[in-house]
Amino acid sequence: MILLKPTILILFLLSAPQLFAQSAATKKAVKRLDEILERNKPVAEVLLLGTFHFAGEKVDENTTPENLRINMLSDERQHEIQRLVTRVSAFRPTKIAIEVSPTREKYYDSLYSEYKLGHKLAGKGIDTADETFQLGFRLAKMLGHEKIYPIDAQPFRFKLSPQDSVLTFEKFSSQRDTSYAYWQKKYDSEKRFQDTLKFRLPLNEYLQYLNAPQKRASSIGMWLITTKKGDNPHPIGADGFITRYFNRNVRIYSNVQRITNGKHERILVIYGATHMYLLNQIFTASPEYKVVDVMKYLN
Template sequence: MRKLLYALLLLPLGVLGQSPIQKVSKIFEDDKIKPTVLLLGIFHFAGEQVDVNTTPNELRIDMLSPERQQQVKHLVDELAKFRPTKIVIEAQPKYQARYDSLYQAYLNGKLVASSTFMANETVQIGFRLAKQLALKTLYPVDAQAFRFQLSRADSVLTFEKYKNQTDSSFAYWEERYDRESAYDDTLAFKSTTQQYLRFLNSPEVQARAIGRWLITTKRGSNVEPIGADGFITRYFNRNVRIYSNIQRIVDRKDERILVIYGATHMYFLKTLFAASPEFKLEDVTKYLKP
């Protein structure tokens, strides 16, 4: 049997009617059923209550307004077409029991919470969609970056030593990212929810978010590359941990997992899921119709 397999592999390219790429895809069984993942990069609906943000008061979005609520309903109806079997939210697994309790209260029409909590994407998209699909729970999978657990001897914790390190590119690019943030606030306010989410989920915008962190990788020295270490142990490490948490919630091959997460995580998460032989990745833009 093994000799036959080797003989087939040694046949000239194209003899079996398959390109090398198709052959490798066949080896990894890409034509078979695998858990499918839909990554929805989101802006935090609760704004400043969730993330550090400098959005001017006049550009802050009220996700509980009638207009925005209609847009959210349309978004949820579109996402329902993906038919998710599990919904992943940006919260730590240790809070699973708390979110189960909140979701049960929501199902029973007895959820009493601040307007900030009611406005966030976990309730507006996660709870609403889970109820619509009769799902029993949601899955918090967030993780803390490894850098916070490192010993004081590690190079990432020598960042203070280089805090005054100067480089003309730091100020140059920071000014441009500040300009982008200002434009982003205006765009979010003036766009519909669907329009803005299409923008956030475009490959160019997701890559641009990582670029801001890459400016800092030159900090430190060849002996103490704290910028590179910090990038790996903070930004990259956190997202690999999130990915691994999602791996562990898979129960069956026909799983369909919707991941609702801050858009700045999407470049890493998309790269990881696209490279993984365990998953198939679906394009989210077809669910973000105007």
Template sequence: MKFVYFVILTFYSLCLHAQTAQLRQQIDALFDKNTQKPQVLLLGTFHFAGEKVDANTTPTTLRVDMLTPTRQQQIDQLLNQLARFKPTKIAIEASPSSKNYIDSLYTAYCKGEFSGNQRVEADGELLQVGFKLAKRLGHTELFPIDAQAFRLKFSPADSLIMFTKYQQQSDPSFDYWDNHYTRYSSLQDSLKYYSTLQDYLTFLNSAKTQARSIGRWLVTTKRGTNREPIGADGFISRYYNRNLRIYSNIQRLVTSSMDRILVIYGNTHMYILKHLLEASPEFTVVPVTNYLK
């Protein structure tokens, strides 16, 4: 009798397993990975122009000159690697409102009539990577996708109205982690200076480095109280909101399922952008490390 019961139970378990496996397959089929989707390659960068963009952040002895022959050779190698992705569109960290202006500068660059100005530095990543790669690939334009966080007139029910009440709120971890990240930035400056461009970009685009990029802000989300969580709401309304807006600008670039979009952006944005794009059913994210080797 026990044997019969065991056989019945085993048969039932096998049937149940087969049914659940079929259901899982049906669920996966709703988001079929074989469906052609626009592909996105996210290249997190540092500001090539350094102090011209981020004033007083890097010691003079560690500032990288991207116009030296050695660095130019490394940039050329990077362009060769990115060209293998065959992007159909190149998205850049610039305001969409500057599209016509950037188009005019890019047109001048392609004609050999532009080398750089205050808004598009000759040694900046926009010209050194964006313009150069677009010209090499025969693109007629680049696509600015930057955004700023929204600004609202908050009601008394919103915790952000309480910002001034909690901005001086102290916590031992604030100073500890602030010093920690200051040291981290200093070590990054040294690593950037002594590394090749490819090696440093590989470091920047690693999952660990990109996760650390938002850690400094996550420390402060505890500011406030359970009833007035100013730290959490500030993170959402400023940092997360801005990146969500950038993501939505990428969405609006798509004109074909065959699109291959290269996004060249400051690396501190990449953790959330990657998270959003990987969660989206509309895109396939291509690992950038495949193109930094």
């Protein structure tokens, strides 16, 4: 048993009520903040479903080797997809948002119209194994939706002057950092481990892994290694993160804002899992949305 000196004990006892009073005052202040921002009132709900690219991950740089790709059109995988869609339908989304550019909205409207009529979409320049069709179209038709909503966005980085980008990066082309190579190997190992899970686990369990908080956070880890590139006057790594990865996700969020028409909305966002860490942070911070836990729909 630890005995306090009388002077220390007296000081502690005198300060304790004040400490507790401060704690109560803080709680009261936080409660008042919630009242000011009307956090007790209904807002639009959003369900963030992070996925992998069903069509063999051929659409972006995070590709899966051909010998490790799974066939999402097989009978077994189709059964798993239908089970997942049935589970997610319990969210009762009023809108379904997909990883497609809004510039292609009319084209996807026409595809979805044909899909609802039972027409085959093969040969129309799209891959029907893609999650857009296997999850988005299938669920929208099940729920009787008139359309689905493309919300993808390109980052601001692509609008910057190519000359400025080339000159700046050339200045630091010889810059070396051993930690980058070290962590690159670690993330390559993570990717190989992830591919084995994709084969071994049922779809819902693999999506549980992709949407776990630890996995969501690791998805931006490699970006945060590269932010040290450059120097103080030219923080090209940090600027690259802001103008490319962070900026793109804020733009995606803004596209969801534009399709939200009231507090009654329940919007399902089907998107690449690597985006979910920042999208979750952004939607959680927004006073306009409530983020619904996706895990209860992945059991």
